Amino acid sequence: MKYRLLTPGPTPVPEETLLELARPVPYHRTPEARAILKEVLEGVQYVFQTQNDVIALTSSGTGAMEAALVCAVPRGAKAICAYAGRFGERWHKLWQAFGIESVPVTAPYGKAVSPQQIEAALKAHPDAVAVCVVHSETSTGVKHDLAAIGPLVAKTQALFIVDAISSAGALELRTDAWNLDLVATGSQKALRMPPGLAFVSVSPKAWQRIESHRPAAFYFDLSRYRAKLKDPDTPFTPAHTLLRALQISLRRIRAEGIENIWNNCARLARAARAAVHAMGLELFAEVPAEGLTAIKVPDGLDGVELLQRLEKKYGLKLAGGQDHLKGKIVRLAHMGYIDFFDVLAALVGLECVLAEMGHPVRLGSAAAAAQQAWLGT
Numbered sequence: 291m292k293y294r295l296l297t298p299g300p301t302p303v304p305e306e307t308l309l310e311l312a313r314p315v316p317y318h319r320t321p322e323a324r325a326i327l328k329e330v331l332e333g334v335q336y337v338f339q340t341q342n343d344v345i346a347l348t349s350s351g352t353g354a355m356e357a358a359l360v361c362a363v364p365r366g367a368k369a370i371c372a373y374a375g376r377f378g379e380r381w382h383k384l385w386q387a388f389g390i391e392s393v394p395v396t397a398p399y400g401k402a403v404s405p406q407q408i409e410a411a412l413k414a415h416p417d418a419v420a421v422c423v424v425h426s427e428t429s430t431g432v433k434h435d436l437a438a439i440g441p442l443v444a445k446t447q448a449l450f451i452v453d454a455i456s457s458a459g460a461l462e463l464r465t466d467a468w469n470l471d472l473v474a475t476g477s478q479k480a481l482r483m484p485p486g487l488a489f490v491s492v493s494p495k496a497w498q499r500i501e502s503h504r505p506a507a508f509y510f511d512l513s514r515y516r517a518k519l520k521d522p523d524t525p526f527t528p529a530h531t532l533l534r535a536l537q538i539s540l541r542r543i544r545a546e547g548i549e550n551i552w553n554n555c556a557r558l559a560r561a562a563r564a565a566v567h568a569m570g571l572e573l574f575a576e577v578p579a580e581g582l583t584a585i586k587v588p589d590g591l592d593g594v595e596l597l598q599r600l601e602k603k604y605g606l607k608l609a610g611g612q613d614h615l616k617g618k619i620v621r622l623a624h625m626g627y628i629d630f631f632d633v634l635a636a637l638v639g640l641e642c643v644l645a646e647m648g649h650p651v652r653l654g655s656a657a658a659a660a661q662q663a664w665l666g667t
């Protein structure tokens with residue numbers, strides 16, 4: 291049986307990138323290694339649509355967020371943390387762990403925090419020095435409207451920090467046009483790579499703030515990385531074999547074109563949503579992100595068993611809900627190296643499993659709806 295990885299991280303890795311990962315490990319302080327790093331940083335700038343500096347870190351996405359959150363906000367200062375899901379909540383806890391007064395601005399899981407809520411929070415807390423928002427909240431499948439929030443934050447002294455871990459390379463993301471000061475991502479979501487690398491872009495406004503205080507960080511002190519950016523190098527041993535592999539994935543992303551990739555993701559999302567409705571199921575997210583679809587498990591069905599059947603019988607690995615959503619939702623990724631036929635396989639497999647579990651479905655309806663939406667008919 292063929293195994294198909296369709297979770298919203300990690301995601302499948304293209305064959306040519308996997309082959310690169312099979313090559314011997316070279317030394318890392320060489321002109322060749324610096325040339326690879328340079329190309330990778332430029333590639334991430336392209337994915338982020340930014341001229342800002344990009345810093346490469348050897349960590350998962352959380353490391354890049356920790357670097358951004360801790361370097362941007364001094365201990366004892368106040369910051370606004372918007373969240374409507376598990377990842378946003380993580381950043382709220384992270385700030386608290388570093389002695390930062392994190393003001394929560396929330397919405398129930400499945401909904402999005404509105405730009406109006408952020409605007410009101412900025413008015414109520416003019417001393418806030420940062421605002422943190424998760425672009426694509428992977429735990430619920432919800433998208434936040436960065437284009438609307440960016441200009442609101444830009445008018446204030448606050449820095450706009452964005453978790454783009456599952457959105458960079460999947461959703462429209464315009465770092466410069468939307469005034470995003472610090473944008474973080476990890477390699478294993480839409481960048482077509484295994485886990486292990488993380489990136490954060492830093493605007494001039496953010497650098498000014500970061501350089502004005504001594505961050506409660508050492509490994510994740512972004513100024514150390516900035517100092518090495520000319521003829522780029524890294525302050526610590528980089529995961530240079532991963533960087534070499536990412537170079538391959540980024541070349542492919544460039545060849546496809548970032549706007550085409552965004553459009554393709556949106557098209558896959560439309561196909562997935564149409565199939566969900568055709569099966570008589572509901573979406574969990576009120577404002578769904580294009581990189582994944584969160585589907586409500588119908589009442590009376592065991593969501594954990596449903597996922598087990600998909601994996602064991604059909605080789606389809608989808609994700610479930612986390613914490614209180616465990617067993618209640620199914621999350622299907624359609625980002626990175628996942629194409630229409632992968633998504634179709636998942637949807638048809640889901641329909642098969644629903645039928646096996648005695649849920650009323652009309653076989654063929656998921657595929658038909660997905661095809662129609664895909665073709666735009």
Ligand SMILES: *Cc1c(COP(=O)(O)O)cnc(C)c1O
Nearest residue numbers: 299350351352377428455456476
């Ligand atoms: C996956 C994910 C994270 C966590 O990233 P790690 O790489 O596991 O540290 C954080 N935020 C979002 C939105 C994610 O999708």
